[in-house]
């Protein structure tokens with residue numbers, strides 16, 4: 404049994420989870436909220452957190468991996484969530500680098516991973532994995548400009564789910580996959596991630612790590628978890644962990 408705070412409302416479960424992590428919370432400790440008033444997404448975006456419709460949780464993890472490997476936690480988290488969503492829906496999700504989960508080209512879940520400062524000692528270091536899953540949303544629950552791009556477990560399957568069970572399944576899977584990361588390394592996990600790669604072979608737009616806007620074909624993440632893209636001249640670029648989108652002709 405891992406310590407878990409179940410809250411009705413909070414600004415952001417990530418903020419609360421970081422606070423308990425700083426106070427020494429053990430790996431697997433978590434914060435779950437029925438809704439968030441300031442749900443945070445990647446790149447400073449907002450995460451719409453409607454009451455009772457979604458899963459909003461943050462899990463403190465302290466995996467037995469080198470500090471340089473911490474950025475890969477986010478890919479492992481995406482894979483873990485995708486595995487659970489596949490099991491409970493019977494569908495085959497895809498992963499959009501770095502860690503969005505898609506059903507048939509629409510986003511169903513997003514992850515915001517935040518780590519302790521890189522200088523932390525091994526005892527203090529942690530990451531907070533914040534996970535949002537659209538569970539019971541119907542189209543009208545999403546802002547009009549997002550409706551075409553997002554989905555929920557209910558919209559995909561027509562079924563209702565027990566949000567608490569989804570959370571427990573995700574926490575168990577995440578801790579299991581991070582344990583495997585520590586014992587067997589990143590390679591086997593990367594192999595599984597690649598099988599679900601939504602961007603592989605697709606034309607996309609992004610910003611390279613050299614700060615250049617590029618358009619090219621997704622080549623998948625490398626051993627370090629860094630996405631590669633091949634431009635029209637055949638040059639391979641490493642992608643900055645920014646906004647990555649399908650090209651719109």
Ligand code: BTN
Pocket residue numbers: 414415416417418439441442443444445446448450458459460461503512513514515533534535536
């Ligand atoms: C994204 O796709 O941009 C990441 C979204 C992450 C949302 C979750 S909801 C629970 C946790 N608390 C937050 O404030 N954000 C994450």
